[in-house]
Structure formats: C-alpha cells, structure tokens
Amino acid sequence: MKTFQTGLVAALASSCFISLAHAYTDEDSYVAVSGTAxxxxxxxxxxxxxxxxxxxxxxxxxxxxxxxxxVDGQEVPASVYQVSHPGDPVLENDNRLCGSGAVTYIANWDDNGRSLVAVFTGDEAPSSNEEMCASYTYEQ
Structure with missing residues (x-):
C-alpha cells in the first residue's frame, strides 16, 4: 500500500510541475502568423x-x-507599454521593428483570438492604432 501511495504522490507532483511549466511557457510565447511578423x-x-x-x-x-x-474607431481592452530605452533593433532578415525611428511605445490587444502588437515612435503615449508605424499579428 505504501508503494502505491508513494507512486501516486510522485505522479501528482510530476503532473503539477509539467502543468505549471506548460502554462508559463504558453502564456508568454507568441507565434508569428502575419507576413510582417x-x-x-x-x-x-x-x-x-x-x-x-x-x-x-x-x-x-x-x-x-x-x-x-x-482600434479602427472602437475602444478595446489593451496594454500600452512605454519602452524604457527606445530603439529600433535589427531583427529577422535585417529588417527593423519600425524602420522609421526609435520605438517608444508598444501596444498589445486581442483581435478575434489573435494577438496584435503595434509599435510607435512618438513622444506621447499613443491612443489609437492610427499613430502606429507597424503592426504584427501572433497566435498564442
């Protein structure tokens, strides 16, 4: 009986660690789906x-x-972040995130199950997607 209990506890602990690791990884990882992304x-x-x-x-x-x-005239729940050290890093295929100056703000919102990320170069926090220099689409 003790062997069964030990095995059961080990199996439960193992599945908890796997679930926690899986949830953390999925929560922060986004797969590029748009051509620009x-x-x-x-x-x-x-x-x-x-x-x-x-x-x-x-x-x-x-x-x-x-x-x-x-977004396109409609207010949506979103996260708008200020970049601590503005920049326009060289990314895939020698492309830059914005291509027209240092990125100062990044906005993220959900659009029908996809995550959109928009980048901005202005000095003031953006209030709409009309001000973006580029946008990228991802799936979580």
Missing amino acids: MSVTGDIQFDDFSITFENGKTLNFSGLVADTFI
Whole structure:
C-alpha cells in the first residue's frame, strides 16, 4: 500500500510541475502568423516587462501607461507599454521593428483570438492604432 501511495504522490507532483511549466511557457510565447511578423520579428516572448524577438533582441518596458486603446474607431481592452530605452533593433532578415525611428511605445490587444502588437515612435503615449508605424499579428 505504501508503494502505491508513494507512486501516486510522485505522479501528482510530476503532473503539477509539467502543468505549471506548460502554462508559463504558453502564456508568454507568441507565434508569428502575419507576413510582417514572420519576416520581421519572428516568434516573440511578450510579458508586462519586455518583448523578446526570435533573434534574441529585447525591448524592456518602463511601465504600463494605458489599459484601453482605440482600434479602427472602437475602444478595446489593451496594454500600452512605454519602452524604457527606445530603439529600433535589427531583427529577422535585417529588417527593423519600425524602420522609421526609435520605438517608444508598444501596444498589445486581442483581435478575434489573435494577438496584435503595434509599435510607435512618438513622444506621447499613443491612443489609437492610427499613430502606429507597424503592426504584427501572433497566435498564442
């Protein structure tokens, strides 16, 4: 009986660790699905502190500046982050994230089960997607 209990406890503990690791990985990993995302950023890791691109380049965030955003005239729940050290890193295929200056803000929102990421170069926090210099689409 003791062997059965030990085996059961080990199996439960093992499945908990696997579930936790799986949930953490899936939560932060995004697969590029749009043509621009595949050719510029590749797959990404994204959380409340930074975005890391497939080639290992990272932009860190200094903070969340808004939790809503205007997309095509409609307000949606979103996360708008300020980049702590603005930049436009060289990414996949020698492409740059924005191509027209240092990225200062990054917005992320859900669009029918896909995650959209928009990048901005302005000095002021963006309020809508009309101000973006580029956008990328991912699946989680």
